[in-house]
Amino acid sequence: MNSSLAFAPAPLEGRSVDATRERLLWGIGADVDEVALIRREQAVLEARAVGLLAEAARKANWLAALPGGSLEHSRRSLVAEVATALHVPESTASQRIDDAETLTDFLPVTLASLARGDIGYAHAQSVVRQARTLPEGARGEFEAVATAKAESQTPSQLAAHARAVRERMHPESIDVRHREARDERAVWLEKERDGMATLVCHLSAVDAFAIDDTLDQLGRALRSPEESRTHAQLRADGLVELLLHRDGDTAARARGITANVVVTVPVLTLLGRSMRAGELQGYGPIPVEAARRLAAGAPSFLRILTDPITGQRLSVGRDRYKVPADLRAAVVLDDETCRFPGCVRRADRCDLDHTTDWARGGETGLDNLAALCRRHHTLKHQTGWQVEAGEGRALHWRSPSGARHTTRPPERGGPPPPAQPPSPPAATRHLPDHPPF
Numbered sequence: 001m002n003s004s005l006a007f008a009p010a011p012l013e014g015r016s017v018d019a020t021r022e023r024l025l026w027g028i029g030a031d032v033d034e035v036a037l038i039r040r041e042q043a044v045l046e047a048r049a050v051g052l053l054a055e056a057a058r059k060a061n062w063l064a065a066l067p068g069g070s071l072e073h074s075r076r077s078l079v080a081e082v083a084t085a086l087h088v089p090e091s092t093a094s095q096r097i098d099d100a101e102t103l104t105d106f107l108p109v110t111l112a113s114l115a116r117g118d119i120g121y122a123h124a125q126s127v128v129r130q131a132r133t134l135p136e137g138a139r140g141e142f143e144a145v146a147t148a149k150a151e152s153q154t155p156s157q158l159a160a161h162a163r164a165v166r167e168r169m170h171p172e173s174i175d176v177r178h179r180e181a182r183d184e185r186a187v188w189l190e191k192e193r194d195g196m197a198t199l200v201c202h203l204s205a206v207d208a209f210a211i212d213d214t215l216d217q218l219g220r221a222l223r224s225p226e227e228s229r230t231h232a233q234l235r236a237d238g239l240v241e242l243l244l245h246r247d248g249d250t251a252a253r254a255r256g257i258t259a260n261v262v263v264t265v266p267v268l269t270l271l272g273r274s275m276r277a278g279e280l281q282g283y284g285p286i287p288v289e290a291a292r293r294l295a296a297g298a299p300s301f302l303r304i305l306t307d308p309i310t311g312q313r314l315s316v317g318r319d320r321y322k323v324p325a326d327l328r329a330a331v332v333l334d335d336e337t338c339r340f341p342g343c344v345r346r347a348d349r350c351d352l353d354h355t356t357d358w359a360r361g362g363e364t365g366l367d368n369l370a371a372l373c374r375r376h377h378t379l380k381h382q383t384g385w386q387v388e389a390g391e392g393r394a395l396h397w398r399s400p401s402g403a404r405h406t407t408r409p410p411e412r413g414g415p416p417p418p419a420q421p422p423s424p425p426a427a428t429r430h431l432p433d434h435p436p437f
């Protein structure tokens with residue numbers, strides 16, 4: 001049955017159009033509220049499952065401690081119990097048990113928030129995944145900072161935030177960790193059905209972001225009215241042609257494309273007087289050496305210097321942007337993503353929207369401009385979604401049915417970490433010895 005025909009005529013009986021619209025919006029609001037309530041109840045149940053799995057793991061450990069017991073056998077048996085009861089692979093069961101133990105033993109704030117239904121299980125997982133690789137003593141402070149806004153974030157926003165917080169708080173410097181992690185760089189193949197396969201590249205974030213951006217630009221350059229391939233297909237075809245048909249049309253176009261990646265570098269780091277990490281936009285902290293190198297001259301990277309104390313931007317590199325393009329650059333850099341609640345579309349692919357319309361006296365300034373992807377830009381102008389600007393470039397959204405949501409630009413900077421030993425004065429001269437990023 002066509003659902004629009006099913007409900008359209010009924011509410012109109014004996015009511016004005018305005019009253020009908022209001023009634024329908026009220027109904028939508030009530031339906032959505034109910035779904036949100038169900039989500040809360042699911043989270044409460046997930047927290048119970050977490051508690052029970054952690055309890056079962058504890059019992060398995062006790063069993064192992066009995067005479068003749070073996071920790072390995074006891075844990076393996078538990079994993080098999082859970083996997084068969086839930087009809088999930090053992091790897092999934094094992095992950096659930098590990099997550100449950102980490103949540104119960106080290107992340108009480110996250111678990112309590114799940115138990116109240118304020119966050120969902122996917123949110124809790126985002127926190128656990130990052131916390132697990134931190135030394136136990138650092139997990140409490142990590143949790144407090146990483147989950148401060150968890151309730152208003154999507155799981156992927158929370159995961160990105162938690163990853164950046166983990167990078168900042170890890171007691172070992174990112175340079176040391178990155179050197180070790182980088183040793184694991186590799187490319188491998190995963191076989192898929194129907195004649196397909198997935199090629200996975202595990203690379204330094206800077207390299208991976210640069211390649212991703214190049215494919216994106218290539219995909220957009222290949223678009224035309226006659227082109228029937230999707231953006232995803234164009235990116236994939238571009239990659240194949242670049243690697244396998246080097247003289248092809250796509251490869252030729254790609255020669256004119258430079259990766260556009262934004263790196264923020266604390267000014268003292270650049271001068272070699274601090275080891276505070278730089279940040280790769282959309283990712284988080286990157287090794288000091290890589291940041292210095294990029295800031296020192298790579299033409300395809302936009303660099304931004306930040307104040308050593310406040311972390312505020314001192315200047316936006318002007319070698320690529322002129323006024324008013326630098327206002328756009330400032331908004332894009334500050335917003336990072338579309339500013340609609342939950343949207344993660346990159347700001348540099350978004351429209352800039354006057355929060356208060358130009359026609360209604362809105363100014364063209366940092367406080368009245370926000371990145372909105374085309375989809376949400378259209379939503380704002382063509383539906384009943386409304387938005388108001390608030391303190392610190394906050395956006396207060398109101399849905400047609402009356403729900404309210406606030407989004408803010410991601411936090412960055414903040415006070416510097418405790419004093420670090422100054423790096424050797426000639427550090428920058430050592431850079432060419434390292435593999436290029």
Ligand SMILES: [Zn+2]
Pocket residue numbers: 338339340343344345372373374375376
């Ligand atoms: Zn959006």
